[in-house]
Amino acid sequence: MGWNSVSPCDLDREFAPQIAQLLTTPPLHSAKAFPSFRPSFEYYDELIESKKHDGIRVTSSSKHGKGVCANKDFDEDDLILKDQMLVGAQHSLNKLDCIVCSYCFRFIGSVEFQIGRRLYLHSIGTDNDGAFERHCHGSDVGSSTSCSGATNVNANAVPQEVIMSLMAGDMQLPFTDQFALPSVAACPGGCEGELYCSQSCADSDWDSYHSLLCTGSRTEPSRRSALQKFVEHANGTNDIFLVAAKAITYTMLRWWECVALPEDVDSSEEDSFRQQIRDVAFTSLQLLKDAIFDPECSPLFSLDVYGHIIGMFELNNLDLVVASPVEDYFIYIDDLPDSEKEEAEKVTGPFLDALGEDYSVPCEGTAFFPLQSCMNHSCCPNAKAFKRDEDKDGHAVIVALEPIGKDDEITISYIDEDLPYEERQAQLADYGFTSYYTGNFES
Numbered sequence: 001m002g003w004n005s006v007s008p009c010d011l012d013r014e015f016a017p018q019i020a021q022l023l024t025t026p027p028l029h030s031a032k033a034f035p036s037f038r039p040s041f042e043y044y045d046e047l048i049e050s051k052k053h054d055g056i057r058v059t060s061s062s063k064h065g066k067g068v069c070a071n072k073d074f075d076e077d078d079l080i081l082k083d084q085m086l087v088g089a090q091h092s093l094n095k096l097d098c099i100v101c102s103y104c105f106r107f108i109g110s111v112e113f114q115i116g117r118r119l120y121l122h123s124i125g126t127d128n129d130g131a132f133e134r135h136c137h138g139s140d141v142g143s144s145t146s147c148s149g150a151t152n153v154n155a156n157a158v159p160q161e162v163i164m165s166l167m168a169g170d171m172q173l174p175f176t177d178q179f180a181l182p183s184v185a186a187c188p189g190g191c192e193g194e195l196y197c198s199q200s201c202a203d204s205d206w207d208s209y210h211s212l213l214c215t216g217s218r219t220e221p222s223r224r225s226a227l228q229k230f231v232e233h234a235n236g237t238n239d240i241f242l243v244a245a246k247a248i249t250y251t252m253l254r255w256w257e258c259v260a261l262p263e264d265v266d267s268s269e270e271d272s273f274r275q276q277i278r279d280v281a282f283t284s285l286q287l288l289k290d291a292i293f294d295p296e297c298s299p300l301f302s303l304d305v306y307g308h309i310i311g312m313f314e315l316n317n318l319d320l321v322v323a324s325p326v327e328d329y330f331i332y333i334d335d336l337p338d339s340e341k342e343e344a345e346k347v348t349g350p351f352l353d354a355l356g357e358d359y360s361v362p363c364e365g366t367a368f369f370p371l372q373s374c375m376n377h378s379c380c381p382n383a384k385a386f387k388r389d390e391d392k393d394g395h396a397v398i399v400a401l402e403p404i405g406k407d408d409e410i411t412i413s414y415i416d417e418d419l420p421y422e423e424r425q426a427q428l429a430d431y432g433f434t435s436y437y438t439g440n441f442e443s
């Protein structure tokens, strides 16, 4: 049975022609055919020019749609691209362990604040299982109460007053001045859920998405409660819904620009994929509609469009990972010359013991990167996503694994290429293909 014929969403029927146009893959070459859509390549050309990624270009292949080619020679380990995400979100649970800028995902505050807050979460987890549940699935994740994976009783617990002084900035640990972090900027809408590394990140997030998704005091109470229900549902089911909501708000806030949606997923996979997610996606969409519906953007709230956005993210998203300065800090202490190390560890040792294995938890989430998402897969890739020491934010960093010649296609592996052949085939089937292409690209 066709997907649209069983859609429980009235908007799918009411706005069928507009939705069909929204979901039409824009022509790759013709700039004139669909005046309301900018052709894909024009979009990528502008993006590459504005971000000065002159080493690459997005081009088309008769086999695999779009792909990325080298515009110059790269040596092994060369940086090919630092791709700024279009939209992304930190995983809900990770948000309780790592305090990062909600726009660029840099760690913020101070090493003391990061350690103190995490220890505080441990203490909440051990003291109050109800609080664990409430804060893991609640929306006030930026407040000082919360959870972590820490429901275990910790024999190395640090006294509460020490934790409080770490969080308040009254206690300084040795050598943390080597790991200075940007100070915390608040959400302009007054919600505690989002914190920023700078006013400019706070403003950019507000302008791009957050003005419609904020649960702070500036938001009208009934919309705030509707938003909270949407966030709770997403946290309890699939946090990709949070990323999809950002994509919708981004488009609503830029309706006049109306960028084309990415290409359809493989049609044979699409029906069964959507069938599975439809019910839960429809509930999520209803909750989002209750919170931010705007009649002028009605087609955006159709289940068909929402399903396409989610499907697009499932196929193209990249893990968002930012290494923790807390881990770097303890490694630094461990590497100090013996005399200094002994002195420093008298202070830092109890905190490390109390944190346990959690000391190295990175910021984790999921994000969509406009250029990285054009890279095709190879089981013998010539590039990989790899964060270097200096990469402290949510950008996707792509480096060359081997020398890459001008005009060669740049490929990455979507899977662990060391897996046995059958397992690779099975994992690649999730992306709509099975054969593993390693050849070169025809421009």
Ligand SMILES: C[S@@+](CC[C@H](N)C(=O)[O-])C[C@H]1O[C@@H](n2cnc3c(N)ncnc32)[C@H](O)[C@@H]1O
Residues within 6 Å of the ligand: 063, 064, 065, 066, 067, 263, 315, 316, 372, 373, 374, 375, 376, 377, 378, 431, 432, 433, 435, 436, 437, 438
């Ligand atoms: C992240 S996108 C890559 C860009 C894509 N070619 C496009 O036109 O948007 C992933 C999709 O590209 C296609 N693809 C990527 N690598 C492929 C390969 N090695 N063989 C066949 N299809 C591939 C699949 O359709 C896959 O779902």
